[in-house]
Amino acid sequence: xxxxxxxxxxxxxxxxxxxxxxxxxxxxxxxxxxxxxxxxxxxxxxxxxxxxxxxxxxxxxxxxxxxxxxxxxxxxxxxxxxxxxxxxxxxxxxxxxxxxxxxxxxxxxxxxxxxxxxxxxxxxxxxxxxxxxxxxxxxxxxxxxxxxxxxxxxxxxxxxxxxxxxxxxxxxxxxxxxxxxxxxxxxxxxxxxxxxxxxxxxxxxxxxxxxxxxxxxxxxxxxxxxxxxxxxxxxxxxxxx
Amino acid sequence: xxxxxxxxxxxxxxxxxxxxxxxxxxxxxxxxxxxxxxxxxxxxxxxxxxxxxxxxxxxxxxxxxxxxxxxxxxxxxxxxxxxxxxxxxxxxxxxxxxxxxxxxxxxxxxxxxxxxxxxxxxxxxxxxxxxxxxxxxxxxxxxxxxxxxxxxxxxxxxxxxxxxxxxxxxxxxxxxxxxxxxxxxxxxxxxxxxxxxxxxxxxxxxxxxxxxxxxxxxxxxxxxxxxxxxxxxxxxxxxxxxxxxxxxxxxxxxxxxxxxxxxxxxxxxxxxxxxxxxxxxxxxxxxxxxxxxxxxxxxxxxxxxxxxxxxxxxxxxxxxxxxxxxxxxxxxxxxxxxxxxxxxxxxxxxxxxxxxxxxxxxxxxxxxxxxxxxxxxxxxxxxxxxxxxxxxxxxxxxxxxxxxxxxxxxxxxxxxxxxxxxxxxxxxxxxxxxxxxxxxxxxxxxxxxxxxxxxxxxxxxxxxxxxxxx
Numbered sequence: 001x002x003x004x005x006x007x008x009x010x011x012x013x014x015x016x017x018x019x020x021x022x023x024x025x026x027x028x029x030x031x032x033x034x035x036x037x038x039x040x041x042x043x044x045x046x047x048x049x050x051x052x053x054x055x056x057x058x059x060x061x062x063x064x065x066x067x068x069x070x071x072x073x074x075x076x077x078x079x080x081x082x083x084x085x086x087x088x089x090x091x092x093x094x095x096x097x098x099x100x101x102x103x104x105x106x107x108x109x110x111x112x113x114x115x116x117x118x119x120x121x122x123x124x125x126x127x128x129x130x131x132x133x134x135x136x137x138x139x140x141x142x143x144x145x146x147x148x149x150x151x152x153x154x155x156x157x158x159x160x161x162x163x164x165x166x167x168x169x170x171x172x173x174x175x176x177x178x179x180x181x182x183x184x185x186x187x188x189x190x191x192x193x194x195x196x197x198x199x200x201x202x203x204x205x206x207x208x209x210x211x212x213x214x215x216x217x218x219x220x221x222x223x224x225x226x227x228x229x230x231x232x233x234x235x236x237x238x239x240x241x
Numbered sequence: 242x243x244x245x246x247x248x249x250x251x252x253x254x255x256x257x258x259x260x261x262x263x264x265x266x267x268x269x270x271x272x273x274x275x276x277x278x279x280x281x282x283x284x285x286x287x288x289x290x291x292x293x294x295x296x297x298x299x300x301x302x303x304x305x306x307x308x309x310x311x312x313x314x315x316x317x318x319x320x321x322x323x324x325x326x327x328x329x330x331x332x333x334x335x336x337x338x339x340x341x342x343x344x345x346x347x348x349x350x351x352x353x354x355x356x357x358x359x360x361x362x363x364x365x366x367x368x369x370x371x372x373x374x375x376x377x378x379x380x381x382x383x384x385x386x387x388x389x390x391x392x393x394x395x396x397x398x399x400x401x402x403x404x405x406x407x408x409x410x411x412x413x414x415x416x417x418x419x420x421x422x423x424x425x426x427x428x429x430x431x432x433x434x435x436x437x438x439x440x441x442x443x444x445x446x447x448x449x450x451x452x453x454x455x456x457x458x459x460x461x462x463x464x465x466x467x468x469x470x471x472x473x474x475x476x477x478x479x480x481x482x483x484x485x486x487x488x489x490x491x492x493x494x495x496x497x498x499x500x501x502x503x504x505x506x507x508x509x510x511x512x513x514x515x516x517x518x519x520x521x522x523x524x525x526x527x528x529x530x531x532x533x534x535x536x537x538x539x540x541x542x543x544x545x546x547x548x549x550x551x552x553x554x555x556x557x558x559x560x561x562x563x564x565x566x567x568x569x570x571x572x573x574x575x576x577x578x579x580x581x582x583x584x585x586x587x588x589x590x591x592x593x594x595x596x597x598x599x600x601x602x603x604x605x606x607x608x609x610x611x612x613x614x615x616x617x618x619x620x621x622x623x624x625x626x627x628x629x630x631x632x633x634x635x636x637x638x639x640x641x642x643x644x645x646x647x648x649x650x651x652x653x654x655x656x657x658x659x660x661x662x663x664x665x666x667x668x669x670x671x672x673x674x675x676x677x678x679x680x681x682x683x684x685x686x687x688x689x690x691x692x693x694x695x696x697x698x699x700x701x702x703x704x705x706x707x708x709x710x711x
Contacts, residue, residue: 098623102623117612117616118616121250129242134621188708
């Protein structure tokens with residue numbers, strides 16, 4: 001298989017020295033080694049090895065079709081790579097049995113999408129309850145209350161998604177992603193369809209919640225506005241073969 | 242939230258299609274429930290109610306009709322038979338007990354049955370209150386009659402012509418309620434029992450009248466002018482003498498001068514059941530006259546040898562008809578079975594439609610729910626849990642439908658049993674059968690099958706593809 005994709009790491013805001021120290025002294029929350037993925041049509045991607053320390057919020061940049069979403073899905077345990085290892089929070093992801101992987105994902109990985117994708121038949125609170133339940137945790141209503149309060153959604157706890165504004169839905173989706181205090185918070189194009197003001201607001205929320213929950217934030221985006229807020233970024237280059 | 246709660250929430254989200262599935266399941270289960278209860282209870286009743294009766298002897302005609310009219314009190318009799326001929330049969334050594342029945346009138350749909358105390362012995366009935374009739378136009382009423390019409394000891398009831406309500410009322414001869422039967426027997430509970438003479442007198446004594454004018458329900462003319470000949474000898478004003486309780490009732494011998502041979506002495510009705518065998522024969526002997534008629538004779542054999550011989554004796558050597566309740570009940574049930582089978586097919590077709598409706602509803606809903614399912618996977622739900630959620634939806638829909646259907650079935654049966662005439666009711670809507678649990682199980686099974694394919698589709702939801710919008 002021909003290598004067609006590489007990582008380009010660049011540092012925008014942080015000083016190189018401090019980053020190096022952080023890298024040396026901090027436990028890795030994400031690690032990719034020799035990961036390749038072949039699409040059904042035969043095209044394949046080879047991802048450069050990657051290590052992200054705990055707490056280093058990181059952007060994954062790239063044009064449409066460069067494989068950002070594929071990489072996020074591989075990192076989230078949703079898409080098994082053809083070769084290579086993925087380690088999240090010290091756990092070799094694809095060594096887990098399918099059910100263990102599902103539970104691990106539920107507990108340690110929070111996912112946020114461009115659309116909120118709340119379960120329509122459930123209230124905001126119930127959306128958070130199933131997030132706890134599917135992750136194998138006991139439903140903790142005080143934690144749900146805490147998260148919803150932080151996101152100023154407590155008064156909408158018993159509302160169904162169709163009764164929420166777009167902003168409220170996005171906040172509810174963030175609440176659902178952080179309710180289990182994940183190790184990594186993965187967001188796929190969270191600002192793609194937002195104006196500048198809402199983009200800033202969503203980024204603020206994501207960063208705050210990642211900090212509050214102790215999660216490392218990984219955002220895949222081609223939105224240049226996001227680059228101003230996140231120090232580290234990896235650009236996904238190359239082309240599909 | 243567990244899977245059932247999530248499934249229930251999804252069902253509520255799609256109310257219109259869910260209600261259709263529930264209703265179709267309910268109708269199918271409802272029909273099956275009615276059929277189950279009806280066939281089970283009919284079979285049981287046909288069996289139980291004819292227990293102890295080995296043979297019914299009546300006028301020539303349909304044997305099923307004879308059984309229905311004399312044992313189940315559901316149909317019109319085949320006609321009348323000569324009391325003299327009946328007496329000859331009663332005297333046969335193969336006969337242990339012979340209970341005469343004389344039908345023709347009703348009280349609000351409840352049949353008034355002219356008989357003697359051997360009727361109580363045959364069915365193992367006991368008085369819950371009051372006493373047995375001691376004279377003409379005194380009656381013992383069944384518990385269900387009392388319940389429905391609030392009758393009490395001493396009340397007067399007016400019989401009407403025919404075997405179902407609506408006939409000409411016998412205003413001139415009210416019956417006085419002297420006793421109430423304890424709840425014991427589904428048929429007897431709905432009857433009003435009196436002595437034979439009362440029925441004869443009500444319709445004019447057959448010893449002196451033309452039998453064709455008293456066809457007891459077949460072509461009985463409601464405007465008949467009753468022949469009062471023979472009644473005169475019984476004029477002892479029951480209405481006046483029986484409007485008080487048992488304790489202050491004058492002794493029958495003083496208050497009811499024995500009307501020669503027209504009916505037995507009231508004293509005989511007070512004999513213990515153990516002597517009723519002799520009693521029956523003596524009653525028949527007392528009645529005596531060969532001109533009198535009764536409707537039928539319920540016979541209990543003295544020994545099993547009579548099973549093969551006695552019916553043949555009756556059918557070949559007399560102008561009467563002998564019908565075996567066991568044989569005719571089985572024949573009747575097999576005839577009913579054809580109708581039940583047809584309705585069962587209809588019910589299964591409706592259940593199949595319910596299954597299709599649920600399948601289509603769940604399958605179509607998957608298109609709208611594909612993101613929901615994919616998101617659940619990202620939240621940690623396993624493939625098995627998604628399968629379980631969709632299966633639970635199918636099962637919940639049919640479970641609710643099946644339970645609802647069973648309730649509908651019982652309500653329908655109640656309506657059916659309430660709309661039928663009082664003493665023709667053999668169905669009890671309040672009875673719960675263990676087999677009804679099977680109906681729910683069948684419903685749940687149908688729900689599982691209907692949801693299986695959508696559930697497999699949910700199980701195979703490609704999360705990455707779905708979330709990528711590919």
